[in-house]
Amino acid sequence: MSGKAPQNTLLLVDGSSYLYRAFHALPELKSPSGEPTGAIRGVLSMLRRLAEDYKAEARACVFDARGPTFREAEYPEYKANRPSMPELLAAQIEPLKQAVVALGWPVLAVEGVEADDVIATLAAHAKRAGWRTVVSTGDKDLAQLVDEDVTLVNTMSNETLDIEGVKRKFGVAPEQIVDYLALTGDAVDNVPGVDKVGPKTAAKWIQQYGSLDAVMAHADSIGGAVGANLKQALDWLPTGRRLLTVKRDVTLPVPLGELGGAPDEAKQRELYARFGFRTWLAELDGGAPATAPVAAPARGERRTYVMLGDERALAHWLRTMLQAELAGFDTETTGLEPMVAQLVGMSFACGDTAAYLPLAHQYPGAPDQVGVEQALALLKPWLESARHAKVGQNLKFDAHILANHGIALGGIAHDTLLESYVLEVHERHDLDSLAQRHLGWKTITYDEVTGKGASRIEFSSVSVERATEYAAEDADCALAVHAVLYPKIAAQETLQRVYETIELPVMPVLLRMERNGVLIDGAKLEAQSHELGKEMLEIEQKAHAAAGQPFNLNSPKQIQEILFERQGLPVKKKTPSGQPSTDEDVLAELAHDYPLPKLLLDYRAIAKLKSTYTDKLPRMVHPKTRRVHTTYSQAVAVTGRLASNDPNLQNIPVRTPQGRRIREAFIAPPGWRIVSADYSQIELRIMAHLSGDEGLRHAFAHGQDVHRATAAEVFGRSLDEVTADERRTAKVINFGLIYGMSAFGLAQNLGIERTTALAYIDSYFSRYPGVKRYMDGTREKARELGYVETVFGRRLWLPEIKSGNPQRRAGAERAAINAPMQGTAADLIKLAMISVQRWLDEARLGAKLIMQVHDELVLEVPAGELDAVRDGLRERMQSVASLDVPLIVDVGVGENWDQAH
Numbered sequence: 001m002s003g004k005a006p007q008n009t010l011l012l013v014d015g016s017s018y019l020y021r022a023f024h025a026l027p028e029l030k031s032p033s034g035e036p037t038g039a040i041r042g043v044l045s046m047l048r049r050l051a052e053d054y055k056a057e058a059r060a061c062v063f064d065a066r067g068p069t070f071r072e073a074e075y076p077e078y079k080a081n082r083p084s085m086p087e088l089l090a091a092q093i094e095p096l097k098q099a100v101v102a103l104g105w106p107v108l109a110v111e112g113v114e115a116d117d118v119i120a121t122l123a124a125h126a127k128r129a130g131w132r133t134v135v136s137t138g139d140k141d142l143a144q145l146v147d148e149d150v151t152l153v154n155t156m157s158n159e160t161l162d163i164e165g166v167k168r169k170f171g172v173a174p175e176q177i178v179d180y181l182a183l184t185g186d187a188v189d190n191v192p193g194v195d196k197v198g199p200k201t202a203a204k205w206i207q208q209y210g211s212l213d214a215v216m217a218h219a220d221s222i223g224g225a226v227g228a229n230l231k232q233a234l235d236w237l238p239t240g241r242r243l244l245t246v247k248r249d250v251t252l253p254v255p256l257g258e259l260g261g262a263p264d265e266a267k268q269r270e271l272y273a274r275f276g277f278r279t280w281l282a283e284l285d286g287g288a289p290a291t292a293p294v295a296a297p298a299r300g301e302r303r304t305y306v307m308l309g310d311e312r313a314l315a316h317w318l319r320t321m322l323q324a325e326l327a328g329f330d331t332e333t334t335g336l337e338p339m340v341a342q343l344v345g346m347s348f349a350c351g352d353t354a355a356y357l358p359l360a361h362q363y364p365g366a367p368d369q370v371g372v373e374q375a376l377a378l379l380k381p382w383l384e385s386a387r388h389a390k391v392g393q394n395l396k397f398d399a400h401i402l403a404n405h406g407i408a409l410g411g412i413a414h415d416t417l418l419e420s421y422v423l424e425v426h427e428r429h430d431l432d433s434l435a436q437r438h439l440g441w442k443t444i445t446y447d448e449v450t451g452k453g454a455s456r457i458e459f460s461s462v463s464v465e466r467a468t469e470y471a472a473e474d475a476d477c478a479l480a481v482h483a484v485l486y487p488k489i490a491a492q493e494t495l496q497r498v499y500e501t502i503e504l505p506v507m508p509v510l511l512r513m514e515r516n517g518v519l520i521d522g523a524k525l526e527a528q529s530h531e532l533g534k535e536m537l538e539i540e541q542k543a544h545a546a547a548g549q550p551f552n553l554n555s556p557k558q559i560q561e562i563l564f565e566r567q568g569l570p571v572k573k574k575t576p577s578g579q580p581s582t583d584e585d586v587l588a589e590l591a592h593d594y595p596l597p598k599l600l601l602d603y604r605a606i607a608k609l610k611s612t613y614t615d616k617l618p619r620m621v622h623p624k625t626r627r628v629h630t631t632y633s634q635a636v637a638v639t640g641r642l643a644s645n646d647p648n649l650q651n652i653p654v655r656t657p658q659g660r661r662i663r664e665a666f667i668a669p670p671g672w673r674i675v676s677a678d679y680s681q682i683e684l685r686i687m688a689h690l691s692g693d694e695g696l697r698h699a700f701a702h703g704q705d706v707h708r709a710t711a712a713e714v715f716g717r718s719l720d721e722v723t724a725d726e727r728r729t730a731k732v733i734n735f736g737l738i739y740g741m742s743a744f745g746l747a748q749n750l751g752i753e754r755t756t757a758l759a760y761i762d763s764y765f766s767r768y769p770g771v772k773r774y775m776d777g778t779r780e781k782a783r784e785l786g787y788v789e790t791v792f793g794r795r796l797w798l799p800e801i802k803s804g805n806p807q808r809r810a811g812a813e814r815a816a817i818n819a820p821m822q823g824t825a826a827d828l829i830k831l832a833m834i835s836v837q838r839w840l841d842e843a844r845l846g847a848k849l850i851m852q853v854h855d856e857l858v859l860e861v862p863a864g865e866l867d868a869v870r871d872g873l874r875e876r877m878q879s880v881a882s883l884d885v886p887l888i889v890d891v892g893v894g895e896n897w898d899q900a901h
Helices: 015-025 038-053 070-074 087-103 116-126 140-145 163-170 175-185 199-209 210-219 224-232 239-243 265-275 276-282 309-321 373-386 396-405 416-423 432-438 446-450 464-490 492-516 520-547 554-566 584-590 594-613 657-662 682-691 694-701 708-713 724-738 743-750 754-767 767-787 806-842 863-878
Strands: 009-014 056-062 132-136 151-153 157-163 304-307 325-335 343-350 353-358 390-392 413-414 631-633 643-645 672-679 787-789 793-798 848-853 856-863 889-894
Touching: 009 015, 009 631, 015 038, 015 056, 015 087, 015 116, 038 087, 038 631, 038 806, 056 806, 070 224, 070 239, 087 265, 087 304, 116 132, 116 239, 132 140, 132 767, 140 151, 157 163, 163 353, 175 199, 175 210, 175 446, 199 210, 199 694, 210 239, 224 492, 265 276, 276 373, 304 492, 304 694, 309 353, 325 396, 325 464, 325 657, 343 373, 343 396, 343 464, 343 492, 353 464, 390 396, 390 464, 396 413, 396 492, 396 682, 396 743, 413 416, 413 492, 416 432, 416 863, 446 464, 464 492, 492 631, 492 793, 492 848, 520 594, 520 657, 554 594, 594 657, 631 787, 672 806, 672 863, 682 724, 682 767, 682 806, 694 708, 694 767, 708 724, 708 754, 724 754, 724 806, 743 754, 767 787, 767 806, 787 806, 787 856, 793 806, 806 848, 806 856, 806 863, 863 889
Parallel strands: 009 056, 009 132, 132 151, 304 353, 325 390, 390 413
Antiparallel strands: 151 157, 325 343, 343 353, 631 643, 672 856, 672 889, 787 793, 848 856
């Protein structure tokens, strides 16, 4: 057989690029001794993944050396706009290098040049030796290295760039990249290009003329403002090109053949213990992670449980728990309202058994029990200990209950609700379902213990024997389910990152927010309730006039009769019983052409505000705190969004006068202010990042009004010529396409012909081809894998993506496009909450997080802290992650929520 012999592989990592990306992408993790470890964890995760994905004969991780390079000597302003390295990042560099070497990766840094130059030189040596080179980087400058033997990979975005990939992404060949970059400039390195020349223009010129020299030679034939700017830059461009060209002749400290390196497990153990990387430490020992020591039980296996009837039995159990690496924990309570409910009992699980501690069961013949106060006095050190790891199902609720008794629950190591949510978001997450699905256990349900409906009894009235069977099983189930779920999460780096750096850390932040609550002006809400009632009466009268007779606006049957029988309006949809539907979608469609459906929609909207907020909120004020306390649920929305309930504070409309009036009733106490911080156009920015579309990225990178920029592209105008109507149309297109809007939907929304809407969409995709490629590629990948992922690795399952039902399949395809954006936005706001709360604590500020609504954080801030909070809040939220477009946060201040928003 003939053919090309297999090539050896050189695997190179741009350590400096990944160091910064990991630092900004991950939360500020800390070791047990308080050292920052987020960047270390991120870079090591990437190296571990690369080592699995690419089997290489030689490899190295390359960093920038300290001190100036030859480029500063030629151009002193080179990288002059870069801020100094954050202290938290600088502190991680040396320990990271030690850990990289311990993994078996040689570390290189050469004085006087940059990491890019070392990588380029190594790739040149490999080429002469007949090897292929894989370079892992997030730096676009290195695209100039790509050829038939050099490929770039980006583990942060899962992007691979070969010759064709470079052409698709930049519009020029790899050998033209330096010329292309000289024209656009490099803002990161402070290398100017041609003013007002972006990626599209640069690529067009290179395609037309072939090279930078040829573009310069034809400068006189290029007209307009960009042509004038090109002429002004002619003297600079050769210098810019030299600065952006990587050196390929650096004197290397080691030859190619010595870039081997062997793992040093002893050093890895030492460093992982120091950094607190327990999962990787456990892997070295060949066992399950240290936080999950309990073996998964055999399917259907049942355990034995005990009841702790006195202090002696409790003390015995406490000694067992103090020695356990992980214990299951649960509470039984007087109710489900977190801020009100009190303890009835607690259950614990260790190893293969569990116990129930009854505390406040009250029924005729109830046995003596350890009282709540005595039990908590004995258990407080263990309950509050961060060293004694606990696992449970929805431990945020249990933390609330203990807080009601003055106990701060510590050591929350795992939560099975969140494990299930991260691993299998499309499944049910209640403990009964988890036990059945993963253990084969048919658990005792709450209804079986307390009864249902009118015959239901309080848990305090359940016999302690029956309560022991039920409650101890809950703690046991949590421990056993965790033993099954956590290893599955730990085996997948992205899922582990979502679980351990987003979902678990945000839980205590939510707990504090819920307990902080929000102050409301009850008198103002009562006055608004009266005003809304008057508005409803006025709309009712108009509706009666439009119908030609009185009718009950709350009766679907009467509305159906008026609309479809008396007025003869077209039937848009039918109910399961075959009757014409009068739901909101139907009324919204009819409202485009008929007045009565519009009046009915207005009536329903105001009635909902009145019943849900102005009537209800004053009755929900906590008797002690005098505040309203919502509950944020982490494991409800499949996209990762938080859900607010009892009351739902996320559905108060911001665009209607009535909704804004309700927000006026959310007030700050005297001497304080409400501060609102809102991510600007976050989902469009995420679309720009995910799609890689140069047009969208350019608009955001240059601070343009993206809707105006889109209108200019779609309608072929300059930014200054775009009209208000064209901008509005572009806004509908921008957001509509994110949510999978069809040409029909766009036509309906804009009140235009379907053919016109289709032309708009075609024009949009021709101007933003990256968006079209992203959408097509995402649908294809979703069909292949059954899920899509956020930027941070949250997995969003799409069970209907291969459905035989066309409507369901189309719905899943729309979700495939939108879910990564909504999910990434959800991840970002959670990371922001974690970062902001950590900053408030470390800075010892009195400001408090009180609400999270969509892409907005709301705080209550002492007047004296306003300047510090305003600046720090914006900085924290904008730097919580590094996307390919800037994150922008709008911060407002007011005496109430409406003023601040």
